[in-house]
Amino acid sequence: MSEKPKIALYWCASCGGCEEAVLDLAEKVLDLVNAVDIVFWPVAVDFKIEDVEKLPDKSITASLINGGIRLTEHEKVVKLLRQKSQYVIAYGACSAWGGIPGLANLYKREELLSRAYFEVPTVVNEEKVLPRTYKDEELGIEVEVPEVLPRLLPLDRVIEVDYYVPGCPPTPDVTWNAIQALLSGNLPPKGSVIGASSKALCDECPLNETKPDKLLIKEFKRITEFTPDPEKCLLAQGLPCLGPVTRGGCGALCIKANMPCTGCFGMLDNVSDYGAKALSFLASILDVEDEKEVERQVKEKIADLVGRLYRYTLPSSKLGGKVFKR
Numbered sequence: 001m002s003e004k005p006k007i008a009l010y011w012c013a014s015c016g017g018c019e020e021a022v023l024d025l026a027e028k029v030l031d032l033v034n035a036v037d038i039v040f041w042p043v044a045v046d047f048k049i050e051d052v053e054k055l056p057d058k059s060i061t062a063s064l065i066n067g068g069i070r071l072t073e074h075e076k077v078v079k080l081l082r083q084k085s086q087y088v089i090a091y092g093a094c095s096a097w098g099g100i101p102g103l104a105n106l107y108k109r110e111e112l113l114s115r116a117y118f119e120v121p122t123v124v125n126e127e128k129v130l131p132r133t134y135k136d137e138e139l140g141i142e143v144e145v146p147e148v149l150p151r152l153l154p155l156d157r158v159i160e161v162d163y164y165v166p167g168c169p170p171t172p173d174v175t176w177n178a179i180q181a182l183l184s185g186n187l188p189p190k191g192s193v194i195g196a197s198s199k200a201l202c203d204e205c206p207l208n209e210t211k212p213d214k215l216l217i218k219e220f221k222r223i224t225e226f227t228p229d230p231e232k233c234l235l236a237q238g239l240p241c242l243g244p245v246t247r248g249g250c251g252a253l254c255i256k257a258n259m260p261c262t263g264c265f266g267m268l269d270n271v272s273d274y275g276a277k278a279l280s281f282l283a284s285i286l287d288v289e290d291e292k293e294v295e296r297q298v299k300e301k302i303a304d305l306v307g308r309l310y311r312y313t314l315p316s317s318k319l320g321g322k323v324f325k326r
């Protein structure tokens with residue numbers, strides 16, 4: 001019997017980017033598979049749920065779960081992985097806070113289903129059929145189709161999460177740091193972020209020296225309006241870069257491509273609502289008195305306010321999404 005630690009990987013409501021992020025480890029993937037036994041990884045390895053059910057409780061060292069919880073099937077599988085695992089890791093922004101698919105919480109479930117199955121121009125569905133559990137007469141089995149939950153939830157709203165690995169997706173360095181921390185047992189207190197920095201992105205940004213100590217902006221700009229100077233802090237040039245309120249550890253990849261930070265590494269320690277923090281920060285540097293001018297800049301320059309400030313964290317925010325009247 002192998003004595004190697006057992007690892008499980010699973011995706012919920014995910015774009016697949018976090019699965020690819022594991023493969024982005026490149027040759028380190030070989031180090032990983034030499035160091036561990038992968039016991040469940042539906043996207044790559046043909047183990048079934050029944051194989052996991054047969055494992056003793058807590059026999060999996062760590063389950064790395066990406067994607068938010070959107071289906072009853074996600075709920076079922078993550079609860080099973082929780083039962084079988086010593087550590088559960090929310091891997092990537094969607095699992096940690098809901099991520100980009102969590103922006104669907106701005107709509108009712110019925111609106112989402114209607115859009116996806118009836119309204120998009122590429123769909124022809126005259127009988128208005130929705131996915132549902134059915135009996136396959138030929139095979140003689142009931143094919144169970146999971147239900148869509150009313151809202152997308154971050155993983156920790158469904159099961160207890162031990163650690164969080166941020167990023168959309170996590171970079172190879174962050175993934176490797178997190179795996180090494182798990183395998184070495186050299187872990188911070190439960191509930192911590194692992195693999196990334198504890199400081200804001202500005203701290204590691206190559207443009208940090210050009211960021212004024214006291215920064216005030218007369219007008220925000222959109223990235224489509226001009227080509228930013230690649231040698232100068234993007235925020236100082238008027239782009240609403242979220243580096244000051246976002247956890248570092250990504251290596252400032254977007255900044256190096258002359259794009260402002262959109263916040264995919266999420267909030268710093270002791271911040272519970274990323275969007276509220278980001279809004280408060282941007283408001284604090286906007287040097288404008290006139291309310292109408294503030295409104296104009298929010299509409300025209302910040303544009304999609306929720307999509308910008310809560311792009312990765314809406315389901316984990318105080319409201320969790322749009323609140324509908326019953």
Ligand code: SF4
Binds near residue numbers: 014066167168
């Ligand atoms: S965190 Fe980003 S890369 Fe990972 S599943 Fe979500 S959207 Fe995709």
Ligand code: SF4
Binds near residue numbers: 202261
């Ligand atoms: S605000 Fe943005 S561009 Fe400026 S130092 Fe911070 S991360 Fe870099």
